Amino acid sequence: MKTLLTTLNSKYIHSSLALRYIKSYCEDEFDINLEEYTINQHSDDVVAELYRQQADIIAFSCYIWNIEQTLEIISLLKKVQPDVKVLLGGPEVSFDPIKTMEENPSVDYIICGEGEITFKEFLNKLTTTGDLSIVKGLVYREDDKIIKNPPRPVIDNLDEIPSPYQSMEGLENKIIYFESNRGCPFNCQYCLSSTLSSVRYFSLERVKEELLKFIKAKVRQVKFVDRTFNCNPRRSLEIFKFLLENKPSDHEMNFHFEITADLLSDEIIEFLAKVPQGYFQFEIGVQSTNSETLKLIDRKMNFERLSEVVRKLSKPKNIHLHLDLIAGLPQEDYQSFRKSFNDVYQLRPGRLQLGFLKLIKGSGLRIREKEYEYIYTPMPPYEVLANKKISYSQMLKLKMIEEVLETFGNSHHFDYSVEFIEKNFYESPFDMYESLAEFWEQKGYYRYSHKLESLYEYLQEFYQEYCQDKEEIFNEILKFDLLLGRRKVDLADFLNKYEVEDYKSRFKDFINNEEMVKEYLPELTDLSSRQIQRQIQVETFKYNIFDIINDFTKDIREDYTVILFNYYNKENLLNKALFKEIDL
Incomplete structure (x- = not known):
């Protein structure tokens, strides 16, 4: 057969x-x-x-x-x-x-x-x-x-199941999904894990054996599918330590975990500060900061502690943090969601995912859908369109906010520009994204995809229509964001350009001067001047960018500044150019 x-x-x-x-x-x-x-x-x-x-x-x-x-x-x-x-x-x-x-x-x-x-x-x-x-x-x-037939009890001894990765054939260039436990200690009513009452573990010996297999196979990414990886703190720390001890030196690799941040102890946080940049990624479900909502969905969370932990994890800038919110939860109206958004955004995670509630078959909220007057799509993914606290019109607004958040926030192509707008013209991040969403919808930009270069121009267009002050300074910040992310780019016409007198000969002298290269580009000293030229870009700014990004609301005067962008070794989570002020 x-x-x-x-x-x-x-x-x-x-x-x-x-x-x-x-x-x-x-x-x-x-x-x-x-x-x-x-x-x-x-x-x-x-x-x-x-x-x-x-x-x-x-x-x-x-x-x-x-x-x-x-x-x-x-x-x-x-x-x-x-x-x-x-x-x-x-x-x-x-x-x-x-x-x-x-x-x-x-x-x-x-x-x-x-x-x-x-x-x-x-x-x-x-x-x-x-x-x-x-x-x-x-x-x-x-x-x-x-x-x-009658239901089957869950498997108590998970080690009875042979490894699903006895062969790595066919998994080249694919994400490897892996679990060290099954079940969840929590009872969140929007989630299917609430139907399982306990957590079962694969033995640590088995887990370590599997992880070593992935490391030796030079896998690029391993995603733990454990619903709450750190529900057992001592066990999770042991796995973290094992992965650090066995970090590969011959290839890039990372591990993705779903964690509950407020369960992390100071001991674990202190250890995580030592993890090499980009080796770990954490996804942290917040979902809402409305206490009544959290109670109704049976989600236990200490947001004060979670915030403290996220700030501590963020400080070393070595772990990508992905925080989740869910729109459409019980008792979370539009204004309440605004607060939840602002509460999480102010933590400045690497990614804030604005998701929309799905009434999954078997979940507690699906069973109680009439109580909350849910309207949702009858076919998968059963996404909520409205409930008694939030209208369809408001959910559509949140959909548009999600799109501009993904485009201008989570992409990290516009970090300084977006923060400048927020700090100078809006009471909160949500208010800024709400205006940006309104602009996006009015222009019809949501109807089709865009080249990255066009998005810079659209953000400039938004600024001109909605902000209308400090426009020349904003143009400089937008130019700075562009140069941080794009190697050897020609500046678009809408970005201001300033020339250094006799620039070409000065630039040539700079890249041929061994002492200057050693001071400003020490990692490029073994390259020829032609090779160095391919790895850097120099641009002049009318204002001191360093003053602006250190205090976005500070009054800035003209102060011509020449900045060197180094694309050779982008040693940061966001893969952006290193930059220094130089005197040509």
Whole structure:
């Protein structure tokens, strides 16, 4: 019997951890193939690929981002290969499997919950007695009926599951997803993890063995999918220390963790300050700072402590911090969300993600949707459009704010320019992004994509319409932001240019002067003058940029300043040029 595991990942660089677990658990008894596709591929093409496999059973891993296309593919496949048996698993089908099978006659089986043991038992019974009634966690068809077996208990000893990464084949240039535990200690009502009451751990020996495998395989990124990586502080510190002790010296690599910041002890924070730049990334879920909202969603958080921890983690500038907010939570109206946004933004994380609540099947908020008068999309991803505290119109405004936040904030191409606008013309960051969103919508810029060069001009346009003061200074800051991020760029016409007298000969003298190169560009001393020229750019500013960025609200007078931008070794998390003032 030929068995195929498959799924539609959201991006090519993603990989399915769930399917690799199932394959590793079953392959001592069964020959199982694994093929991964993406939601960006045409359904017809995926059907053709699956048909060529001529499998007897195809099992699909289902999530909110792929369920609709998966069902379309299954329906088409059954038309051309009617004898193939189709099994679904994953969170999107685990909570209403009978309804899913009633609405989709092409689906033959569904596995609810953890799939390793259930799938293996399913294959065993299918290939021997055919009696599926004793396979816990399975839903199946029998004659004209749909039978749902009793649920399967979770796996207590996770080390019983063989490594999903016994082979690294096919994972080149892909993100590796990894878990050191399953479950979550919290009970957040918007999350499926609230349906599991405890945390189970893989042994530290097993975890370390797997991590060493990734390091030796020269993987670029490992993402821990643990819902709260640091729920056991001592254990998380031991893993952090292990990763630091084994940091590869022959290739770049990073590890991404979802953590609860207010659980981090000062001991762990002190240790994390020693981690090399870019080696760790932290995603921290804040979701809201409204105490009533947090109580209703059963989320425990000490925001004062979280803020303290984030500031301490930010100080060494060695770990990328990604903080999350969710719009549409209970009792969070527009003004309350404004406060939550400002509370988190003032922590200046590397990324502030403004997400929108999804009423996921099986979650507490989905069960209580009528109580909060939720209006949401009936099809996946079940995104909230409005509730009794926030209107659809306001949610649309937040959508536009999210777009300009991504474009001008999280991109980090405009850091100094955005902060200058905020500090000089707005009471809060949210107010600034609200105005920028209004401008973006009025101009219709949200309707299409843009070249990066155009975005600088659009921000200048916004400034001229909404700020109308200190325009010449802002133009200089915008130019500075552009030069920090773009190697050897020609300045656009809307940016002011100032020439140093006899610039070409002075610049030539500078790059040919060994003492000057040693002082200003010590890491480039082994390069020829021609090579040095390719790695740097020199521009003149009418105002002293250093004075401006040290105090955005300070009155600035003309003070011509020449700045050297060094693109050779961008030793910072944001990959920006190093810069110094020089005297040509």
